[in-house]
Amino acid sequence: MATKTVIHMPSNILDAIYAGAKELYPRESFLLLRGKKRKGIISITDLVLAPFAVHGEGFANFNPYLFGGDYSLVGTVHSHPSGNISPSHTDLNYFFGRVLMIVGYPYEGKNCVAAYDSNGDKLPIEVVAALKCKDEDFY
Numbered sequence: 001m002a003t004k005t006v007i008h009m010p011s012n013i014l015d016a017i018y019a020g021a022k023e024l025y026p027r028e029s030f031l032l033l034r035g036k037k038r039k040g041i042i043s044i045t046d047l048v049l050a051p052f053a054v055h056g057e058g059f060a061n062f063n064p065y066l067f068g069g070d071y072s073l074v075g076t077v078h079s080h081p082s083g084n085i086s087p088s089h090t091d092l093n094y095f096f097g098r099v100l101m102i103v104g105y106p107y108e109g110k111n112c113v114a115a116y117d118s119n120g121d122k123l124p125i126e127v128v129a130a131l132k133c134k135d136e137d138f139y
């Protein structure tokens with residue numbers, strides 16, 4: 001049996017996802033996840049806005065082919081204002097990348113977020129310390 005991939009989610013990025021979801025509530029928020037893959041671990045490093053995703057319409061208006069060449073994108077995250085963090089059939093039909101992440105109302109703590117693979121199986125999320133500023137990029 002294959003070992004499940006673990007998602008490493010920096011706490012500051014999770015906070016940013018929650019903040020965006022709260023701002024758009026009761027509409028859905030939708031973002032792309034950028035990350036790094038290592039053996040058995042996907043570390044989320046950035047959030048990317050999908051400007052063409054119409055808020056409130058979720059996956060229906062997202063065209064993954066526009067991002068076909070960007071391999072640093074590991075998946076998507078969107079909010080469920082209902083609070084139910086299970087993926088819908090539409091979510092799974094429009095699966096993009098390796099991770100489908102869903103945050104649910106009230107967008108607080110560690111129990112309002114879930115991640116799934118393309119089969120709809122839940123992937124464990126570890127909330128890790130916030131990433132340090134990449135100061136070295138400026139030298």
Ligand SMILES: [Zn+2]
Nearest residue numbers: 080087088091
């Ligand atoms: Zn959904």
